[in-house]
Amino acid sequence: MSEKLLIRRVAVLGAGVMGAQIAAQLVNAGIDTVLFDLPAKEGDKNGIVQKAIANLTKLSPAPLGVKSLAEAIVPANYETDLGLLESCDLVIEAIAERMDWKQDLYKKIAPHVPAHAVLASNTSGLGINKLADVLPEELRYRFCGVHFFNPPRYMYLVELIPTKYTDQTVMDGLESFLTTYVGKGVVIGRDTPNFIGNRIGVFSILATMHHTAQSNLGFDTVDALTGPLLGRPKSATYRTADVVGLDTMGHVIKTMADTLPEDPWHQYFAAPAWLKALVDKGALGQKTGAGIYRKVGKDILVLDVAKQDYVAQGDGAAPEVVEILKEKDPAKKFAALRASEHPQAKFLWAIFRDLFHYAAYHLGDIAETARDVDLAIRWGYGWKLGPFETWQAAGWKQVAEWINEDIAAGKAMSSAPLPAWVLSRDGVYSAEGSYSPTQDKVVARSALPVYQRQRFADPVLGEKPVQGKTVWENEGVRLWADDGDDIAVLSFKTKLHTVNDHVLNGVQEAIRIAEKQFKGMVIWQAAEPFSAGADLAGALGLVKDGKIDQFEAMVANFQKTSQAIKYSLVPVVTAVRGLALGGGCEFQMHSAKTVAHLESYIGLVEAGVGLLPAGGGLKEFAVRASQAAGPNGDVFAELKKGFECAAMAKVSTSALDAKELGLMRPGDRVVMNAFELLEIAKAEALAMAEAGYRPPLPARNIRVAGDVGIATFKMMLVNMLEGRFISEYDYELASRIATVICGGEVDRNSTVDEEWLIRLERKHFVELAQQPKTQARIEHMLKTGKPLRN
Incomplete structure (x- = not known):
């Protein structure tokens, strides 16, 4: 039996939005937590961290289970307090997304990280192996990526990404700790840009933006179509962008453009002109009071790209398209979307087709199984079903044929062929588990003991837990x-x-x-x-x-x-x-x-x-x-x-x-x-x-x-x-x-x-x-x- 990972105390490096809220979730769980940041230039050296901790009590939705827990977080700075790392069993780095800054910090803290402790980077997409390059050899096997989704208290997903050095016992121990003690759903990703959730999720947003322009639909119409009607959150597509921040959205898109030059969809990895214009104007979404949407009095107006101004919202989803989406049988629903001549139905078929195409093409590079992709999208983006579940429920072979027809006809966003395994199978889920392209077989769920505690784990397509x-x-x-x-x-x-x-x-x-x-x-x-x-x-x-x-x-x-x-x-x-x-x-x-x-x-x-x-x-x-x-x-x-x-x-x-x-x-x-x-x-x-x-x-x-x-x-x-x-x-x-x-x-x-x-x-x-x-x-x-x- 491998040695159990014992975590008594955790250090979080970086008291920005993510770092402070990760620290909040750790104290919610009753875990002794130290929060680090740069020393303040004036007054108390811990001033920056103290301000961040105080801010946790003001945020909505609240990161802390009760406000009084703010006092449990220990403030620290990199100048006088590095010695505190010696009492920590897990160190989570959560500073800004810059490779050079992160690597410089690792060099600084490495002498203080105890021999048994695990070091993890909460990066949303930087190369984990490259980050590990600057670490001393003995620390490399205890280093990995740990990507919390925002806000960390409420988003269930955490992606764990091993490097080529990471010890399996470290991965298993961290997965067990995050699941039971921090209350998260862990998905293991590969060391590829943006990992699983954001790679597929952001592509889905880019495909939606592309087809919005192609179909000449309003942002509010698209949100009416891509929210609860599709089993997705009320904030749908463009409202979500406003909530996340249009500057953040632009940054994530640029990361994809910079780090995925070989991707067959690369030409689409660019922020649309209207998005750049809003960011340049400082209209960044919810945090600045205006973005794609803007509140005026009691009315919420929406940006009209043609008029370059905010206008009243339109009628939303067309009744005949709503009728199609209400169809209970997924196979009939997708057949109706594909057959319909209505621009909104054509738009919906297009965004699904390109999402399925992209997810299938990249599955082998980014994850072990289709289940990992579906759970990452459900837990990280709040969808009721992931892309592979949706596709299989709609009739795997038929949908695959339709995608192939559209690729051949030049209608799809990319001419890249569907992988051979897609056409040779009836789906990616069966009673035995979920398909892995790397192993070319169906793989069961993780057998880690922590999952024996979940009598009813979150089920994927085809899993029907029996209630005794x-x-x-x-x-x-x-x-x-x-x-x-x-x-x-x-x-x-x-x-x-x-x-x-x-x-x-x-x-x-x-x-x-x-x-x-x-x-x-x-x-x-x-x-x-x-x-x-x-x-x-x-x-x-x-x-x-x-x-x-x-x-x-x-x-x-x-x-x-x-x-x-x-x-x-x-x-x-x-x-x-x-x-x-x-x-x-x-x-x-x-x-x-x-x-x-x-x-x-x-x-x-x-x-x-x-x-x-x-x-x-x-x-x-x-x-x-x-x-x-x-x-x-x-x-x-x-x-x-x-x-x-x-x-x-x-x-x-x-x-x-x-x-x-x-x-x-x-x-x-x-x-x-x-x-x-x-x-x-x-x-x-x-x-x-x-x-x-x-x-x-x-x-x-x-x-x-x-x-x-x-x-x-x-x-x-x-x-x-x-x-x-x-x-x-x-x-x-x-x-x-x-x-x-x-x-x-x-x-x-x-x-x-x-x-x-x-x-x-x-x-x-x-x-x-x-x-x-x-x-x-x-x-x-x-x-x-x-x-x-x-």
Whole structure:
């Protein structure tokens, strides 16, 4: 067995945009991190780094899971602090993309990099072997490329690129570390310019730009066509360029032109005249307020190249093309695109044809398998399917014939022939794995032990992971388990995993079965979100039909389900990722333990629809406040955070933030890789069971803040009302939340039991549901997805 790569401390060299945000993601993961940059010319030598660290707390989207983590990053400079490198196990260089600067820095730091440490360059496209040339021989085998995508917290992709010297154990160790501890999806690239993601992704953008001009389409029309309609992000093509920065886009295109002179598509590796003109004018996109798009007042205008001015956006995608794109069968969709005479359809066929052609032609040079290319594009560019998956789904042989016809007819961007392997195969994916042109065979996924932790890895075309054997199911949920497993898994079947009667009854029945047949149970969903909360449409229907008794029974059943989770005889662990709102949040509050992916957005959001939390959320805040205050402490002080959370419908910005807000407990676990969530949740449940798990004793002596607490909260609310920060109805809602969380109109420090608090929650919830303003808020949310402030 190879020696395990132990990483206790990491140094990041370069406190620019990427370096600082890589450091932020490392401290999110609980990794001791030192951030280096040049010494400041005046004042504190670490001034440059300190400024960069302070800036991390201001950026949006936030690089840090919680702002307080900024203090965990150790500032350092190359003049006085190189000695700190001697305590580091991994050094990531992330300075500007200049070969000479990077090599000069390597010469400077090499004497201080310990003999066991790994050195990696976060370059987006420079030659890794060439970078290694200046390193002392003993450091070369511990050097490689590690390319994070921007922004490093949110983009799943990291490309690892070995040099001809890099030791395989270093590669395996780093891949395992980045996957589990930093929470990334690793793809191994070859040492070619721009590696995999940007080589294919930027070519796709260049092909789109070329065909935009050929088809005489507007930038906004192209964005309407190349976003969600193709299973790609809303920012599509040109909006993405604005977000990335048109100067950056120009730089990446120039890199391709300079470093790929032999590429058969080389003539297209040039920034269009309009892009150069915008950069020269300083219109660099989002960061300067104008680029391809420009916001004027409330309107977003788009650049019209012919008029050389910004104009109102056009009609977008043509209805007949939208109809083609809605076709579920990929083979029929591509046949229709190719056959259509509509300019937008011709444009779409052209951008796919040239992307497929380019990706196939270069696959052998840039990656081991088609899977590597598809995952790099999905994880780095946010596409639902990569180019090879799209091609194979559309009918490999037929599409290949069409591409060949277009090459012969001179319609394709390049006359380079399709590789022989393309024409000899039926596709690149089969049950055995993905095709490798270098080995001329199908290759299985990596067998590294780290991937055994991913019971459901991100599947590529043809991979259909089976969710164990069904133990029991109803219309709302499915309880399943793997053969011989002691932990059962419960998954919801509803849209957005909302909670309705079938789910409530299903959770209760699943717990009864788990208590008899298993050692524990995990509530886990195969895809995000964990749960968007209660089924509002169904609940509103009951109230509108005057079926208040049925509505109250549903609320009571919700509370009964939360209590069943809390008092189950076997541990119920919630595995949360994405949204866990309202009832979804309350389920995890009642579980024996929550295991949450860093990107979990948890909150009691009922106030946004004119209600208050009534699945036991306010009751739990009251119980926890009483326990935290102990027999003599100040219960009211402990309640403040919970009250603010519920009254302001706060949603955590991460799982770490959910802990700070008190929505998760100190002992709950935060997981970096979403695909390891189930494995870790099951391990936690089993560990609790093996340690002789018992549910908590019923909370019978809950000390509450009572009437004095309610009055104090109301005083705060009156100030907000008078300052017009809240509406009169917000005041009404928040007053009721205060009443429940403080235990009702009883004397301060009175003791109540859980049943008392549950009844209070239910009473106010049912009364609010009958108010016209609450019903208006619910209807507005159902129609628009946005809260109404009435």
